[in-house]
Amino acid sequence: MAADILPGLALAFLCGAGGAYGMARWRILVDEPNARSSHSLPTPRGGGVGLVAGTLLAGAFVAGPVAGSIGIAAGAAIAAAAGLADDARAQGAGVKFGAQILATGLAMAGGAVFEVVHVPGIGPVALGPFAVPVTFLWFVGLTNAYNFMDGLDALAGGTGLVAAAFAGLFLAWSGQGELAALAFVLAASCAGFLPFNLPRAHVFMGDVGSQFLGFCFAGLGVLAANAEADGRLFWLVPILLAHFLFDTLATALRRAANGENVLAAHRAHFYQRLQQSGASHGRVAALLAAMATAQGLFVHWLPASVASALLAALGVQLVYAAFVLSRARAQTP
Numbered sequence: 001m002a003a004d005i006l007p008g009l010a011l012a013f014l015c016g017a018g019g020a021y022g023m024a025r026w027r028i029l030v031d032e033p034n035a036r037s038s039h040s041l042p043t044p045r046g047g048g049v050g051l052v053a054g055t056l057l058a059g060a061f062v063a064g065p066v067a068g069s070i071g072i073a074a075g076a077a078i079a080a081a082a083g084l085a086d087d088a089r090a091q092g093a094g095v096k097f098g099a100q101i102l103a104t105g106l107a108m109a110g111g112a113v114f115e116v117v118h119v120p121g122i123g124p125v126a127l128g129p130f131a132v133p134v135t136f137l138w139f140v141g142l143t144n145a146y147n148f149m150d151g152l153d154a155l156a157g158g159t160g161l162v163a164a165a166f167a168g169l170f171l172a173w174s175g176q177g178e179l180a181a182l183a184f185v186l187a188a189s190c191a192g193f194l195p196f197n198l199p200r201a202h203v204f205m206g207d208v209g210s211q212f213l214g215f216c217f218a219g220l221g222v223l224a225a226n227a228e229a230d231g232r233l234f235w236l237v238p239i240l241l242a243h244f245l246f247d248t249l250a251t252a253l254r255r256a257a258n259g260e261n262v263l264a265a266h267r268a269h270f271y272q273r274l275q276q277s278g279a280s281h282g283r284v285a286a287l288l289a290a291m292a293t294a295q296g297l298f299v300h301w302l303p304a305s306v307a308s309a310l311l312a313a314l315g316v317q318l319v320y321a322a323f324v325l326s327r328a329r330a331q332t333p
Contacts, residue, residue, distance in 0.1 A: 005181050008062035009188040012054035016192025019050015024196055024203035029087050031204055046087045047196060048209015052080045054189040055216065062181040068226075069182070071110015072219030075103035079143055079215040083207030093263065096207075097140075103215060104139040108132065112222045116231035120307035124231045139218045142241070145248040146214025151267075152275060153201040154285035159292045160190035160213050163240040166296025167220060170236065174303075176227050179220070186216055199281040217241060232302050235310065239299050242313040243291045243320065247271060250321065270324045277327040291316055 023029065029046040056073055063069060082099030085091055113135045119125050127134055150156035168183035193209070196202045221237030238245060247270045252262045260266075267276070275284050294316055301309040 005062045005184060008058040008181070008185055011061065012058035012185045012188035013192040015054025015057065016051045016189040017195070018192075019053060020047040020193045020196035020203050021050075023047045023049065029206070031206075043201060043204055045204035045206040046084060046208055047193060047203035048080075048205040048212060049084065051189040051193045051205070051209050052077070052212045054192060055186055055212070058185045058188070059182055062185060063178050066178045066182065066223065068107070068111040068223055069219075071107045072112050072216070072223070074110070075105075075107035075139070076212050076215045076219065078103040078106065080208050080212035083147075083209070083211035087206040087208055100140050100143055100211075103143075104136055107139060107215075107219055107222075108135055112219055114138070114222055114234065115226050116229065117225070117234040118231040118306050120305075120310065124229070135222065138221065139215065142218040142221075142237075142245070143211050143214035145244050146217065146241075147207060147210045148248050148269065149244045149271065150205055150207075150210035151269065151272060152284055153199040153281040154194060154197050155271065155281075155288060156205055156210050156213065157190050157194040157197045158285050158289040159241070159244065160217075161187050161194055162289050162292040162296060163217065163237075164190060166293075166299065167224075167236060167240055169296075170299050170302075171224065173300075174228075174233070176224070179223055179227060182223075183220060186213075186220070199285070201281075232306055235302060235306055236299055239295050239302075239309055239313045240292065242295050242317060243288055246314075246317040246321075270321060273328050274324045277324070277331050279327075287320075291320065 023046045024044050027044045029044060030042050031045040032042050056077065059069070059073065078099055082091070082096055086096060113131050114127055115131060116124050116126055146156065149159075164183050164187035168180045168187060171183055172180035190213075193205065197205060217237050221234075224236045225231060225234040227233060251269050255262050255266070255268060271284055271288060274287075275281065295313050298309045298312045301312070
């Protein structure tokens, strides 16, 4: 497989780099800092356009007719287009959510629906009538979670590179060559974009890139879950992106418990609180990339023990949360 996909990986990398460079060079879209921003200078955004183009073009080149992939690609393109529209001019939440519903509908209509999940202590469980709502929540939830976590330089791009690379390695090791190729293409696109987004960023990914990545990871998760009969790979992407999912869910629950509007813009994510406590963009991004790397190692326990992989990923999140909260308390006068 390695030699066959090299041209596709090169295409993905060059598109990711070219799109980031072009948006940085010509400053077509610019993010002006505001009270919620983590940056202080106007910075070009929308750099994820090349990442989107590279993934879609190279994915079609290397993967072949993977069942369900066409619908996912169409949905990811819609999610990216909605994100680009928001990068150009802020759209209402209803517009973005409507686009996500349409994107998810296309992916599900193309066959990307969870069928079986491996429940620790029980084994494979057919989702039956719950398959559609679970799949819908998964696509929409992960698309938004990834978008929410794109708030510091190199965070979304670095996690995308690490998580996709580990997904490709594990899928290749599991005999899922075509799915592995798709994951490696996603990693290559992120690798092309990332140098332009390292602190201090020359360009931001923008919603066009973060919504696209979230949707692609969601689609990869569905395809992986359905690739093996026992449903163990249902947990592949949730473990790889455990830090994004945990931060999003824990923050939403904490804000809801405090009576806050969980849909309102804020800067209360763990990664944001860590940066506010004095950690630089680069250190926060490096820490979360290290967490993604650890989670990538945990997925290799899936064939033997789903519970072990899940508990290890959860343990990392709890230690991380405790660390961030301790730093935040130390900063409180």
